Amino acid sequence: MFEDVRDLYNAEIIARGRRPRHMTRLAAFDTTARGDNPMCGDRVQVWLKYAADGSIAETGFDARGCDISKASADLMVEAVQNRSPADTRAMFERFRAMAQSGQCPDCAAFAPLKPLAAVHAYPSRVKCATLPWHALMAALEGAKDATSE
Amino acid sequence: MFEDVRDLYNAEIIARGRRPRHMTRLAAFDTTARGDNPMCGDRVQVWLKYAADGSIAETGFDARGCDISKASADLMVEAVQNRSPADTRAMFERFRAMAQSGQCPDCAAFAPLKPLAAVHAYPSRVKCATLPWHALMAALEGAKDATSE
Amino acid sequence: MNDTAQIFDITAIRAEFPILSQKVRDKDLVFLDSAASAQKPRAVIAAMVGAMETQYANIHRGLHWMSERTTEAYELTRDAAARLLNARDRSEIVFVRNSTEAINLVAHSYGRAILKPGQAVVISGMEHHSNIVPWQMLRDSHGIELRVADITDSGELDMAAYEALFADGRVGLVAITHMSNVLGTYTPAGRIAAIAHANGAKVLFDGSQAIVHRRIDVQAIDADFYCFTGHKLYGPTGIGVLWARRELLDAMPPFLGGGEMIASVSYERTTWAEVPHKFEAGTPAIIEGIGLHAAIEFIESVGYPAIAAHEAALTDHALAKLSAIEGITILGRAQDRGGVVSFTLDQAHPHDVATLLDRQGIAVRAGQHCAEPLMRRLGVDGTARASFGIYTTPAEIDALATTLERIREFFA
Amino acid sequence: MNDTAQIFDITAIRAEFPILSQKVRDKDLVFLDSAASAQKPRAVIAAMVGAMETQYANIHRGLHWMSERTTEAYELTRDAAARLLNARDRSEIVFVRNSTEAINLVAHSYGRAILKPGQAVVISGMEHHSNIVPWQMLRDSHGIELRVADITDSGELDMAAYEALFADGRVGLVAITHMSNVLGTYTPAGRIAAIAHANGAKVLFDGSQAIVHRRIDVQAIDADFYCFTGHKLYGPTGIGVLWARRELLDAMPPFLGGGEMIASVSYERTTWAEVPHKFEAGTPAIIEGIGLHAAIEFIESVGYPAIAAHEAALTDHALAKLSAIEGITILGRAQDRGGVVSFTLDQAHPHDVATLLDRQGIAVRAGQHCAEPLMRRLGVDGTARASFGIYTTPAEIDALATTLERIREFFA
Numbered sequence A, B: 001m002f003e004d005v006r007d008l009y010n011a012e013i014i015a016r017g018r019r020p021r022h023m024t025r026l027a028a029f030d031t032t033a034r035g036d037n038p039m040c041g042d043r044v045q046v047w048l049k050y051a052a053d054g055s056i057a058e059t060g061f062d063a064r065g066c067d068i069s070k071a072s073a074d075l076m077v078e079a080v081q082n083r084s085p086a087d088t089r090a091m092f093e094r095f096r097a098m099a100q101s102g103q104c105p106d107c108a109a110f111a112p113l114k115p116l117a118a119v120h121a122y123p124s125r126v127k128c129a130t131l132p133w134h135a136l137m138a139a140l141e142g143a144k145d146a147t148s149e
Numbered sequence C, D: 001m002n003d004t005a006q007i008f009d010i011t012a013i014r015a016e017f018p019i020l021s022q023k024v025r026d027k028d029l030v031f032l033d034s035a036a037s038a039q040k041p042r043a044v045i046a047a048m049v050g051a052m053e054t055q056y057a058n059i060h061r062g063l064h065w066m067s068e069r070t071t072e073a074y075e076l077t078r079d080a081a082a083r084l085l086n087a088r089d090r091s092e093i094v095f096v097r098n099s100t101e102a103i104n105l106v107a108h109s110y111g112r113a114i115l116k117p118g119q120a121v122v123i124s125g126m127e128h129h130s131n132i133v134p135w136q137m138l139r140d141s142h143g144i145e146l147r148v149a150d151i152t153d154s155g156e157l158d159m160a161a162y163e164a165l166f167a168d169g170r171v172g173l174v175a176i177t178h179m180s181n182v183l184g185t186y187t188p189a190g191r192i193a194a195i196a197h198a199n200g201a202k203v204l205f206d207g208s209q210a211i212v213h214r215r216i217d218v219q220a221i222d223a224d225f226y227c228f229t230g231h232k233l234y235g236p237t238g239i240g241v242l243w244a245r246r247e248l249l250d251a252m253p254p255f256l257g258g259g260e261m262i263a264s265v266s267y268e269r270t271t272w273a274e275v276p277h278k279f280e281a282g283t284p285a286i287i288e289g290i291g292l293h294a295a296i297e298f299i300e301s302v303g304y305p306a307i308a309a310h311e312a313a314l315t316d317h318a319l320a321k322l323s324a325i326e327g328i329t330i331l332g333r334a335q336d337r338g339g340v341v342s343f344t345l346d347q348a349h350p351h352d353v354a355t356l357l358d359r360q361g362i363a364v365r366a367g368q369h370c371a372e373p374l375m376r377r378l379g380v381d382g383t384a385r386a387s388f389g390i391y392t393t394p395a396e397i398d399a400l401a402t403t404l405e406r407i408r409e410f411f412a
């Protein structure tokens, strides 16, 4: 019955949606921020620890929400590992573009996020995928809250 | 060209609209009130003097507005002469009904107002015809303002 | 379901709604999201088109034919709305954009001018944000206390808790939903009003959902304010109704200022038009008002008894069908309820459920339904919600139930 | 009139407006009341019908196909409005019911939260009530001073008088029409804004009339707020636009509270959604928004240069024709003007004129045009007003002039 949704609900997404690998609150962290999607009630909290060179040493998150937002948060943690804040921001912009359009000009750079590539075909779910990133951006900026709108 | 409007713009209305007979401010009066039609800017002020028995001894008015409202005010002055306030109120109700519907069950009682009978066919002009009466009603009640809506 | 088949001809009714024959992703549209906004019957569409194609001008101010005719058509809607609510007088009908604006109007005008700082406003634990946030804003700007009457675990208003909120005599206004958009619960409007009045408070009912399924009589329930929103009642967007007792409207200052609502304007001093025009600043939603009239006539032509019976039968059917699904939780078990059923599945998040249903052409809502505090009270992040309209069929509910079973398997 | 004939094909344009082929009392409709509200082209009607028949659901909150499509269609209107005004960003477009609501929104939110008691708001001597009354209400509730910049006898803004109002440095906001609905005068928006800004004040333009006849560029005129109302721009009723600089919108508190405008709600504390949603509480005028998009595209397809040329030619023609009538007084002789001509006849009151015109199928407006203080300034009780749209022809103006001659004879 649901063969047509396997592009988004692929094995990777379902596995990470059910059992995220990085859904933990960091015991020690440098910054944290929360993202809210008010329309649906999704919420993600992200914790960050920087390395000495300012790059991201460790990320953890807690999420209430759907498989898409949890899987996205989980993939995000791996994708930003060891990246500088600037790099991370650029990655977010590219990811957002991909989530909205389905196009990714330099996909190679973020292969880990590929499992979410089909989300563009589900317009109202794009925010689920970008919500953890909004929280991450807020954390990088030292803000407390973000909304994904 | 305008034969079809002669029902409303009859000789009596045009004559009274141009040269009202009772458009004067009373030197001595017991009560006065103003009526406003905010949508078009018409305004009528009515002055009243009572006789010893409480009936209307004299009425005067001042008006800025169209021929219909001036003629209506002028006819009204004659129609209410010597009437008790209760009688005047009842007359207003009958006049209003006629102005809105074109029907007047006991027209005889207010023959002087007959020249306005056709106003019901001009829905947006009904207020012009009733405005002086609203002012008169306000004066009878000792109020200061009325609007015709 | 055979009783409703006798009461009205669902095929004929569905034929009145052009959108229902649309395909969604090559599947038949199964529209179970009417509580968010209902579809529009031909009569409403035709009334709006007719106004625009044959008889349109700005209203109230024109001396010409088009304006007179349009004014008349628009004002007839006021009569129809007064009839629909059994209002005492047509002047008690104020046109607004939607329920949200109606409640804000009361919060601004009645709230700031008549309620005194230190007085309290009572809402319930199952309000839509539109009946929470305006009172919070009033609280923060005007020093009103906001009190919340809790609900029971079955999703009904806790009447003892409600009554207890009046103990200190400071409640000035109760603002409460007449039917929950999440739980389907009808609140006992007559009793709510009686208790409020016995304690010197006025009462506003948010009838956004209630009026869709049942005949409302504002005099019988002894309301002071009642509001509804056109787009949920098969009418256009952009138009809604606030009803209030004439003496309250007379006492209230205007909300928005501008054209249409004045008696006279000078720079020094402006006086207000009579009720209801005092509250209707600017060019109104003329075409939408005319469309709302057609919606009201449509409702009247089907008749509330038939609508209520049809939707009660559908709701019973849905509750029975959905309860039979393993791992489902249905939220709210009120005795007295309308055609809205919220649920969660143990295996899947409501969003994921909604997306998969959508792929089968089945439209439900998922999320918080603009009722975040209620979600917290229920201990959930969100729900999926199926809601029924005049055009919903038992077969559509069966399709929902069957597809939910498949979704459980998909996520198992 | 031959130039406009070359610029666009008026017959083709008229064919787009179904209502123009209506008869009024067996006469051809001559609709010269577009400044009150314009007629609707087929494209607008079709867009609204299309939304209701094929693609409708509540927006922003739905995860299903109908809701996604409807959201997309509605939000495309925001892009179109941003393009129409040359806004920097689509988030600067706030949807409202009409200009009146837009101005009230600014008066409530910016007025009460950012302006300080003791500061002044400047308006002009030729404002519509909708740009007077909200500021009076702000004055009375918030201790703002209201200052009026007088107009010259030719009906233009008196720039010296305007500039003088800033002398004490207390002006916080200028709220001024961009085109008078009575005199047709365009105000020099760029200079008005420059003077306001030089004195530390923000400026709001009421573009209700201006945008109908001419291309507006909010960046070029350096506005802070700009508003217009859909129904005058050939769009539906019930929808209008407030544009404001993003940083102002960000700084302003919300106006109405409810669904759609929140980030999160708890009874204790509610946080607001991002701009523009912060200002859009409740279910918006969805179908009307979609209709407005069609109206904007219609305007764009004809093109402002052609519209402006057509209407300038019509206005010149009307001024020439009407001036030739004995006993007529034309109010306002501004250099820079749009397609609105107000006049009085010595022999007849404007109402009587309008009624007699109407009997010939000619629709004009008569009265105070929601501008009572301006009437006082002009020393008249009211005027008759002919106003022109994209579909107006020189022949219609000729019919007006001829009939006015007859009316003078009638009342002679």
Ligand SMILES: Cc1ncc(COP(=O)(O)O)c(C=O)c1O
Pocket (backbone or CB within 6 Å): C259, C281, C282, C283, C284, D035, D036, D098, D099, D100, D101, D128, D130, D131, D177, D179, D180, D181, D206, D208, D209, D229, D370
């Ligand atoms: C100059 C001007 N401002 C404001 C308005 C008010 O527009 P609306 O009634 O659509 O709010 C109008 C039209 O009525 C107008 O001409």
Ligand SMILES: Cc1ncc(COP(=O)(O)O)c(C=O)c1O
Pocket (backbone or CB within 6 Å): C035, C036, C098, C099, C100, C101, C128, C130, C131, C177, C179, C180, C181, C206, C208, C209, C229, C370, D259, D281, D282, D283, D284
């Ligand atoms: C119970 C209830 N109240 C208020 C509203 C708000 O209605 P609107 O968005 O039309 O203002 C809704 C619907 O969204 C509702 O279900």
